[in-house]
Amino acid sequence: MTTQHRDKTGAAVDVALDRNRAIPAFTVTLEGSTLAGRADFVDSPVAENERLFFHTEVDEQFGGRGLAGILLRAALADSIARKLTVVPVCPLFAKHLQKHGDAFVAEGGAFRDATEDDIAVVRAAVRAAR
Numbered sequence: 001m002t003t004q005h006r007d008k009t010g011a012a013v014d015v016a017l018d019r020n021r022a023i024p025a026f027t028v029t030l031e032g033s034t035l036a037g038r039a040d041f042v043d044s045p046v047a048e049n050e051r052l053f054f055h056t057e058v059d060e061q062f063g064g065r066g067l068a069g070i071l072l073r074a075a076l077a078d079s080i081a082r083k084l085t086v087v088p089v090c091p092l093f094a095k096h097l098q099k100h101g102d103a104f105v106a107e108g109g110a111f112r113d114a115t116e117d118d119i120a121v122v123r124a125a126v127r128a129a130r
Contacts, residue, residue, distance in 0.1 A: 003074055007065040015074035022129035026075040028058070028067050036062045039075050042125040044087070044118075051079055052114070054089040054122045072096055076104060086111040087118050 002016040011030060018027050018038075025038040037058030044050035053075065058067045072093060079086050086104075088094040088111060097104060097111050104111065 003077075005070045005074070007067055007070065009065055011065070013067065013070060015071055017078060023125065026071055026078070028071045028074075030062070035059075036067050037071055039071050039090070039093075041075070042122060043084075044121060046117070046121065047085075049082075049084050050087055051084045052087040052089050052118050052122055053093045056090050056092045068092060076109060080104075080107055080109045084110075087114050089114045089118055089122055 002014050005013050005015060007013050007030075013036070014029050016027050016029070018025050023040045023042065025040045027038045028036050030036050037056070039053055040055040041051050041053045044052060056068060056071065058071070076086065076096075086093070086097070086109065088097050094114070101111060
């Protein structure tokens with residue numbers, strides 16, 4: 001899954017789902033080759049059809065271009081398409097869903113607040129990936 005977007009400068013950026021990483025992530029690249037950021041997640045081993053987003057970052061040299069928002073929106077759109085419930089452990093995802101959760105649900109998305117058990121799942125996944 002790769003989708004093409006335009007950042008605030010008008011440059012072409014691609015968002016792709018990368019399952020070849022130790023921790024799966026949505027990645028954002030510039031002009032097809034320069035990795036600019038990622039949104040890490042784990043699919044819940046406990047609850048079917050839940051995706052826990054726990055870390056999002058964009059290299060600071062690309063700041064101000066709207067890449068984090070592009071990355072986040074693409075990841076959420078993919079979650080809708082796959083009929084996954086989003087669990088926002090990442091503060092950026094949580095803030096976005098606080099502000100735009102009604103619109104996300106209206107588009108067919110589902111989300112719930114993260115619990116301590118979700119955080120434990122993320123910690124275990126990160127430890128296992130090391």
